[in-house]
Amino acid sequence: RKEVEQDPGPFNVPEGATVAFNCTYSNSASQSFFWYRQDCRKEPKLLMSVYSSGNEDGRFTAQLNRASQYISLLIRDSKLSDSATYLCVVVMNTGFQKLVFGTGTRLLVSP
Amino acid sequence: GAVVSQHPSWVICKSGTSVKIECRSLDFQATTMFWYRQFPKQSLMLMATSNEGSKATYEQGVEKDKFLINHASLTLSTLTVTSAHPEDSSFYICSAGTGANYGYTFGSGTRLTVV
Numbered sequence: 105r106k107e108v109e110q111d112p113g114p115f116n117v118p119e120g121a122t123v124a125f126n127c128t129y130s131n132s133a134s135q136s137f138f139w140y141r142q143d144c145r146k147e148p149k150l151l152m153s154v155y156s157s158g159n160e161d162g163r164f165t166a167q168l169n170r171a172s173q174y175i176s177l178l179i180r181d182s183k184l185s186d187s188a189t190y191l192c193v194v195v196m197n198t199g200f201q202k203l204v205f206g207t208g209t210r211l212l213v214s215p
Numbered sequence: 216g217a218v219v220s221q222h223p224s225w226v227i228c229k230s231g232t233s234v235k236i237e238c239r240s241l242d243f244q245a246t247t248m249f250w251y252r253q254f255p256k257q258s259l260m261l262m263a264t265s266n267e268g269s270k271a272t273y274e275q276g277v278e279k280d281k282f283l284i285n286h287a288s289l290t291l292s293t294l295t296v297t298s299a300h301p302e303d304s305s306f307y308i309c310s311a312g313t314g315a316n317y318g319y320t321f322g323s324g325t326r327l328t329v330v
Contacts (some may be wrong), residue, residue, distance in 0.1 A: 138319075147308050147321040148259070191258065193319075203249055203310065203319060207258040 105130050108194050110206035117213055121182045125209045127175040127192030136195035137168055139177045141188045142208065148191055151177075182213045217243050219311050221322025228299055228329055235295045236325045238309035244289035245311035249319070250282075253306040265292045299329040 110127045117123050137154035152159065154166040154175050162174075165178040175192055192206035218241040228234050238248060244268050251259040261271045263284050271284035283295040292311075296303055309322040 145306075147324045149321070150319070202264060203222075203261065205251075205259045205261075 106207075107131060107196075107204045108192055108206040110209050112207050112209060114210040114212050115167055117182050117211070119182055119184060119213055119215055121213075122178065122180045123182060123211065124179075124192055125177045125192075125211075127206050128179075129173050129175070129192075129194045129204075130200050131194070131196050132170075134194045134196050137175050138193040138195075139164075139175075140191040140205075140209075141191055142191055143188050148205075151190070179211075180181060182211075184213050186213065188214045189213055217241075217311075217320045219245075219309060219320045219322040221309055221325060223325055224323060225326040226328070227287070228327070230300055230329055231298055233295055233297045234299055235293055236307055236309075236327075238292050238294075240290045240311050240320075243311075245292070246289060247312055247329060248286055248292035249310040250284060250292075250294050251308045251310065253308065259308065262294075267292075296327065299327070301329045304328045308322045 108129050113134040119127045139151040141151045143149040152161050152166050154168045156168050160168045163180045166186045167176045189208040189210045196206050220239045220241055222237050248265040250262045250287045252262050253259045261274050262277045263271045265271045265284045265286040267286045267289050273279045281297055286292040306324050306326050308324040312319050
């Protein structure tokens with residue numbers, strides 16, 4: 105089983121739609137969780153951290169369920185500029201901190 | 216915010232030569248730097264974790280003698296791809312931690328093409 109799993113997509117949605125991505129992780133000792141965004145041929149950029157209480161940043165909402173080892177990202181009112189690959193990132197402490205990336209979920213927002 | 220400067224952005228080299236990639240943390244000290252490789256349409260795969268002043272920890276399947284990592288200071292880590300071959304052509308990215316709750320900052324990546 106992969107350490108971090110995501111549905112690769114692509115998710116094709118129209119502008120204005122609400123879309124959700126899920127991510128599961130296998131190591132229950134995982135410490136921190138993030139969502140990153142990666143545009144084609146560019147480096148990943150931090151979108152938001154994910155907290156147990158859930159957190160929101162504008163149109164983006166992240167949720168963490170430690171019991172189910174599950175992370176989600178919700179995007180409301182999708183914009184064309186939201187088209188990208190969204191990477192779920194889990195930080196594990198294996199003696200030192202180690203970042204593990206999911207394969208990413210590709211989102212395509214169309215007019 | 217925290218910035219990681221990575222150079223070169225792209226490099227084309229002949230098979231059998233070595234290429235060095237540098238990552239510098241510009242406004243913070245990075246005790247740990249992560250090195251990733253990304254092939255087209257695939258996710259980032261962790262190659263190794265570089266700790267300042269000590270030997271790097273390599274992921275399973277990554278040849279430590281081929282991918283030499285040096286982290287001599289708190290602001291500089293280098294990855295040298297030795298005796299590069301076409302199958303080493305990839306996008307190499309470094310990342311440094313700025314504090315667990317603040318995410319990790321990535322360099323802009325190096326696109327290596329070995330011909």
